[in-house]
Amino acid sequence: xxxxxxxxxxxxxxxxxxxxxxxxxxxxxxxxxxxxxxxxxxxxxxxxxxxxxxxxxxxxxxxxxxxxxxxxxxxxxxxxxxxxxxxxxxxxxxxxxxxxxxxxxxxxxxxxxxxxxxxxxxxxxxxxxxxxxxxxxxxxxxxxxxxxxxxxx
Amino acid sequence: xxxxxxxxxxxxxxxxxxxxxxxxxxxxxxxxxxxxxxxxxxxxxxxxxxxxxxxxxxxxxxxxxxxxxxxxxxxxxxxxxxxxxxxxxxxxxxxxxxxxxxxxxxxxxxxxxxxxxxxxxxxxxxxxxxxxxxxxxxxxxxxxxxxxxxxxxxxxxxxxxxxxxxxxxxxxxxxxxxxxxxxxxxxxxxxxxxxxxxxxxxxxxxxxxxxxxxxxxxxxxxxxxxxxxxxxxxxxxxxxxxxxxxxxxxxxxxxxxxxxxxxxxxxxxxxxxxxxxxxxxxxxxxxxxxxxxxxxxxxxxxxxxxxxxxxxxxxxxxxxxxxxxxxxxxxxxxxxxxxxxxxxxxxxxxxxxxxxxxxxxxxxxxxxxxxxxxxxxxxxxxxxxxxxxxxxxxxxxxxxxxxxxxxx
Ligand code: FES
Ligand SMILES: [Fe+2]
Numbered sequence: 001x002x003x004x005x006x007x008x009x010x011x012x013x014x015x016x017x018x019x020x021x022x023x024x025x026x027x028x029x030x031x032x033x034x035x036x037x038x039x040x041x042x043x044x045x046x047x048x049x050x051x052x053x054x055x056x057x058x059x060x061x062x063x064x065x066x067x068x069x070x071x072x073x074x075x076x077x078x079x080x081x082x083x084x085x086x087x088x089x090x091x092x093x094x095x096x097x098x099x100x101x102x103x104x105x106x107x108x109x110x111x112x113x114x115x116x117x118x119x120x121x122x123x124x125x126x127x128x129x130x131x132x133x134x135x136x137x138x139x140x141x142x143x144x145x146x147x148x149x150x151x152x153x
Numbered sequence: 154x155x156x157x158x159x160x161x162x163x164x165x166x167x168x169x170x171x172x173x174x175x176x177x178x179x180x181x182x183x184x185x186x187x188x189x190x191x192x193x194x195x196x197x198x199x200x201x202x203x204x205x206x207x208x209x210x211x212x213x214x215x216x217x218x219x220x221x222x223x224x225x226x227x228x229x230x231x232x233x234x235x236x237x238x239x240x241x242x243x244x245x246x247x248x249x250x251x252x253x254x255x256x257x258x259x260x261x262x263x264x265x266x267x268x269x270x271x272x273x274x275x276x277x278x279x280x281x282x283x284x285x286x287x288x289x290x291x292x293x294x295x296x297x298x299x300x301x302x303x304x305x306x307x308x309x310x311x312x313x314x315x316x317x318x319x320x321x322x323x324x325x326x327x328x329x330x331x332x333x334x335x336x337x338x339x340x341x342x343x344x345x346x347x348x349x350x351x352x353x354x355x356x357x358x359x360x361x362x363x364x365x366x367x368x369x370x371x372x373x374x375x376x377x378x379x380x381x382x383x384x385x386x387x388x389x390x391x392x393x394x395x396x397x398x399x400x401x402x403x404x405x406x407x408x409x410x411x412x413x414x415x416x417x418x419x420x421x422x423x424x425x426x427x428x429x430x431x432x433x434x435x436x437x438x439x440x441x442x443x444x445x446x447x448x449x450x451x452x453x454x455x456x457x458x459x460x461x462x463x464x465x466x467x468x469x470x471x472x473x474x475x476x477x478x479x480x481x482x483x484x485x486x487x488x489x490x491x492x493x494x495x496x497x498x499x500x501x502x503x504x505x506x507x508x509x510x511x512x513x514x515x516x517x518x519x520x521x522x523x524x525x526x527x528x529x530x531x532x533x534x535x536x537x538x539x540x541x542x543x544x545x546x547x548x549x550x551x552x553x554x555x556x557x558x559x560x561x
Pocket of ligand 2: 357363364367368504505508
């Protein structure tokens with residue numbers, strides 16, 4: 001299970017870093033939850049997110065908005081993921097916590113440390129038996145986001 | 154202040170770029186706006202509901218504590234120890250019975266009154282404060298505090314007019330429309346670091362002209378078009394504004410297509426539930442952006458309610474603090490809708506992420522042009538309310554209030 005999840009996380013990061021954004025929602029189940037929040041909000045139990053989705057379709061919409069509607073300066077990410085800590089919870093669901101750091105590379109070559117944090121994941125299998133995210137809460141360590149968050153984490 | 158470029162007296166339809174670029178301009182703003190005769194948003198009453206609750210915030214560079222005392226009275230005071238200037242409160246907020254400075258343990262009550270000085274009488278009869286030292290002569294500066302619809306404002310200046318007069322009747326009414334009679338609950342807090350001067354953001358908020366041109370998401374889904382019913386309210390001072398729009402049946406128009414503006418496409422949502430809001434205000438108004446000079450914003454976009462606070466960090470750096478709101482009265486379904494619609498705003502917002510970068514585009518675009526000026530002539534030269542949003546009247550209003558406040 002650990003190696004399957006590690007592989008999954010590596011594929012997820014590569015998908016975003018390679019700008020294959022249209023493939024990103026496929027890592028999630030149809031009714032998946034995806035949220036991007038901060039450690040401060042998470043600790044306080046505050047529910048709002050920078051991104052808040054409770055369907056895979058909402059993730060597809062985010063990508064089509066980025067492609068067709070939103071304006072931002074061209075940039076890319078490099079995700080560096082740490083080792084996932086995998087556990088079965090009491091209900092038998094597979095949970096994983098995976099730390100990340102994300103560098104942002106701007107059009108002009110400026111490279112910044114954009115975000116650090118952790119993925120709090122619940123994994124499940126789809127009808128075909130493939131490993132998917134039922135839930136991913138992206139908890140950023142800092143409560144400050146520089147400029148904007150376009151490409152998802 | 155020696156400024157090499159003139160800004161013709163009273164002109165608000167031309168703005169010289171040096172106002173966004175110079176350290177001495179920011180220093181003057183700190184003094185005349187942030188510590189001057191303006192009301193500044195501090196926090197929500199709902200963030201400090203109980204005796205002993207406090208939040209820390211900033212009026213520009215000036216750190217501030219807002220606290221509720223045992224009698225329920227809300228106080229605000231400078232977050233600066235009267236001894237040698239250390240911060241009195243280090244956290245964003247919490248609950249306490251008093252504040253003790255970490256440096257030499259001077260102790261303050263919830264109103265910022267000095268209550269205790271460590272070793273005041275010395276040790277073993279030696280040292281200590283002189284006999285004429287009086288606690289009451291040593292306090293951080295206190296702010297005047299005023300509350301309106303659960304919003305807490307503060308000002309350091311005795312000259313600031315009463316809050317409701319400062320807001321004006323129309324702006325007050327529009328704040329009431331969103332907040333009155335309900336109990337706000339914080340759904341989340343986020344800070345967006347903007348790579349630009351703070352005024353490029355306060356201009357942007359008041360700029361009803363750009364909304365449907367820069368933000369395609371709005372336009373395509375008919376959340377906001379200049380051809381929708383809508384308008385602009387500018388307060389008498391110029392500094393406060395409301396831009397609103399409402400659904401009007403059959404208002405589709407061909408202006409966008411004719412001008413070949415980028416803001417028109419066949420883009421459709423895979424999950425349209427994002428825009429299936431609920432009737433909340435008993436009117437057809439789907440968007441109301443409200444600003445109070447200098448740095449407060451109250452936003453209603455469908456059912457997404459948020460307050461924003463602008464804090465300058467440097468000439469070309471600004472913190473934008475977002476506080477997303479729900480209400481204790483929300484049903485579970487309504488709460489979900491608010492959380493969903495939070496996708497519209499903030500640093501990753503479908504209709505606001507562009508505002509995070511566009512100020513930086515101006516900051517960089519005008520970098521070598523301190524003697525040139527921005528043109529704000531859409532809709533004329535004045536700063537008056539209008540029934541169209543194809544105008545820059547409220548941006549001019551900001552500059553009217555700004556020039557009055559700073560003397561620039
Ligand atoms: S600076 Fe606060 S007690 Fe000395
Ligand atoms: Fe905008």
